[in-house]
Amino acid sequence: MSKLSLFALQVLVAVVVLALWQLFSTVPLFGKILLPPFFFSNPVDVFAQIASWFASGVIWKHLAITLWESILAFVIGSAAGIMVGFWFARQPLVAAVFDPYVKMVNALPRVVLAPIFTLWLGLGIWSKVALGVTLVFFIVFFNVYQGVREVSHTVLNNGRMLGMSERQLMRHVYWPSALSWMFSSLHTSVGFAVVGAVVGEYLGSAAGLGYLIQQAEGVFDVAGVFAGMFVLSAFVLLIDMGVTLVERRLLVWRPAPADGRG
Amino acid sequence: MNEKTPTAVALDDATVAFRLGDGRVYTAVERANLAVAPGEFVAIVGPTGCGKSTLLNVAAGLLKPAGGGVRIFDRELNGLNRDAGYLFQADALFPWKTALDNVAIGLEIAGTPRSEALTGAHKWLASVGLAHFGNRYPHMLSGGQRKRVGLAQVLIRNPKILLMDEPFGPLDAQTRQVMGNLLLDLWNADRKAVLFVTHDLEEAIALADRVVIMSAGPSARIIGDWKVTLARPRDIFETRLRPQFHDLHKEIWSVLKGEVMKGYVQSAQAAEAG
Numbered sequence: 001m002s003k004l005s006l007f008a009l010q011v012l013v014a015v016v017v018l019a020l021w022q023l024f025s026t027v028p029l030f031g032k033i034l035l036p037p038f039f040f041s042n043p044v045d046v047f048a049q050i051a052s053w054f055a056s057g058v059i060w061k062h063l064a065i066t067l068w069e070s071i072l073a074f075v076i077g078s079a080a081g082i083m084v085g086f087w088f089a090r091q092p093l094v095a096a097v098f099d100p101y102v103k104m105v106n107a108l109p110r111v112v113l114a115p116i117f118t119l120w121l122g123l124g125i126w127s128k129v130a131l132g133v134t135l136v137f138f139i140v141f142f143n144v145y146q147g148v149r150e151v152s153h154t155v156l157n158n159g160r161m162l163g164m165s166e167r168q169l170m171r172h173v174y175w176p177s178a179l180s181w182m183f184s185s186l187h188t189s190v191g192f193a194v195v196g197a198v199v200g201e202y203l204g205s206a207a208g209l210g211y212l213i214q215q216a217e218g219v220f221d222v223a224g225v226f227a228g229m230f231v232l233s234a235f236v237l238l239i240d241m242g243v244t245l246v247e248r249r250l251l252v253w254r255p256a257p258a259d260g261r262g
Numbered sequence: 263m264n265e266k267t268p269t270a271v272a273l274d275d276a277t278v279a280f281r282l283g284d285g286r287v288y289t290a291v292e293r294a295n296l297a298v299a300p301g302e303f304v305a306i307v308g309p310t311g312c313g314k315s316t317l318l319n320v321a322a323g324l325l326k327p328a329g330g331g332v333r334i335f336d337r338e339l340n341g342l343n344r345d346a347g348y349l350f351q352a353d354a355l356f357p358w359k360t361a362l363d364n365v366a367i368g369l370e371i372a373g374t375p376r377s378e379a380l381t382g383a384h385k386w387l388a389s390v391g392l393a394h395f396g397n398r399y400p401h402m403l404s405g406g407q408r409k410r411v412g413l414a415q416v417l418i419r420n421p422k423i424l425l426m427d428e429p430f431g432p433l434d435a436q437t438r439q440v441m442g443n444l445l446l447d448l449w450n451a452d453r454k455a456v457l458f459v460t461h462d463l464e465e466a467i468a469l470a471d472r473v474v475i476m477s478a479g480p481s482a483r484i485i486g487d488w489k490v491t492l493a494r495p496r497d498i499f500e501t502r503l504r505p506q507f508h509d510l511h512k513e514i515w516s517v518l519k520g521e522v523m524k525g526y527v528q529s530a531q532a533a534e535a536g
Binding site: 154160162180253254 | 322324342343344346347348350352353354355356357358359360367368371372399400401415416419
């Protein structure tokens with residue numbers, strides 16, 4: 001199937017779903033409206049809401065805040081994950097001692113931490129960043145830990161026989177291996193950075209996409225909730241595309257993954 | 263052991279043993295004595311699992327012998343063997359580096375400026391026949407091409423000793439012969455001491471000056487040592503057709519055959535017992 005006809009089919013799905021949604025929420029069938037507007041709104045209202053957000057420019061502020069929170073969460077979480085991952089992988093004793101605690105914290109649903117972070121860090125961006133960091137950290141940490149430990153024995157011995165010192169092994173063998181594992185989970189960790197930001201905003205904030213959705217929900221503005229969701233998905237899709245571009249540049253040395261992603 | 267002539271690699275009663283998970287000690291190689299003279303090409307042949315690779319790791323300093331010692335140019339080896347280049351059986355290239363960078367790294371870590379290292383790497387890639395493959399990553403190369411890069415990676419450092427662990431094992435029969443000829447050509451240029459491990463007797467005779475046979479493990483020993491007097495420089499394709507080659511092959515095989523069969527029986531018993 002050509003790319004164009006595939007794209008046409010993909011668009012068709014959206015058109016059909018939106019048309020059915022509009023139909024069932026506005027035209028009575030057998031004397032009854034299947035999707036009551038109070039609960040389901042309708043596509044026209046939703047897009048009118050999105051258009052008005054962009055027309056008035058109010059959306060940009062929220063998008064910028066959410067983006068900024070996501071970036072901070074990703075950068076801080078990744079940096080911490082890389083450092084701790086390396087440290088644990090190189091110091092098996094430390095890893096063994098902390099193992100149950102790492103598992104415990106990781107098993108905790110991160111949402112329950114949100115109130116604590118709000119209490120500690122206030123309603124500003126930092127409580128959301130903190131939530132995102134707790135999500136990103138563990139993904140990066142586990143991948144880097146794995147990446148350092150699973151360096152091929154042969155490659156390592158080859159480095160040694162070529163005369164590498166411990167520091168050179170770090171730079172030429174452990175580091176690239178760990179980074180490749182981290183990059184292979186880039187989609188997930190970036191996605192979680194956004195999740196952390198939006199959930200944090202939803203639970204208590206004064207700005208951001210999560211705040212927008214929460215506000216709309218608070219006044220039963222279903223069109224506003226859907227509009228927020230659409231903007232959010234478009235936002236995440238764009239970020240994901242960016243990640244794919246970055247990944248393609250950084251992982252050229254890798255054989256194409258079997259699932260064809262990236 | 264002849265103490266008069268200098269040796270590049272000497273194993274003196276080297277015993278290799280591993281502690282198994284259940285506390286028992288498994289002796290892989292027992293009291294191996296072997297001397298490789300400078301410029302000599304020695305092949306070690308033995309049945310699967312006889313510990314030939316283990317012996318190579320001992321000579322590389324990657325593994326400490328449980329008993330006996332290793333001398334490199336008549337000095338006791340402590341830690342890694344810095345005079346040796348090691349060509350591994352499995353893929354050992356750095357997958358995140360291009361072929362060119364993989365070759366250049368050997369010089370770079372020794373402190374050679376990058377531009378100079380790259381010039382050297384270009385030259386070495388050309389001499390293994392990969393002049394135009396410098397910007398490929400290992401996964402974009404075939405198995406044989408990766409071995410060529412590996413050879414360049416090791417040789418660019420100009421080691422005095424070359425240790426090779428079934429380097430052409432994973433390759434198909436034709437590629438192996440081509441690689442064997444390439445190796446002989448490169449070796450002919452400066453005649454390093456080579457210790458070449460293989461399970462392929464024909465390959466061993468075609469390449470080496472001396473063929474050493476090991477018995478089946480555990481507690482494998484060196485049980486035979488033959489000089490190969492075939493004329494050099496050799497071409498593997500032609501050498502294999504010589505009557506002298508056949509006679510030698512027959513002679514060594516008569517000894518090796520028994521060990522190969524023993525090796526199979528023992529691994530079958532081990533599988534039953536385990």
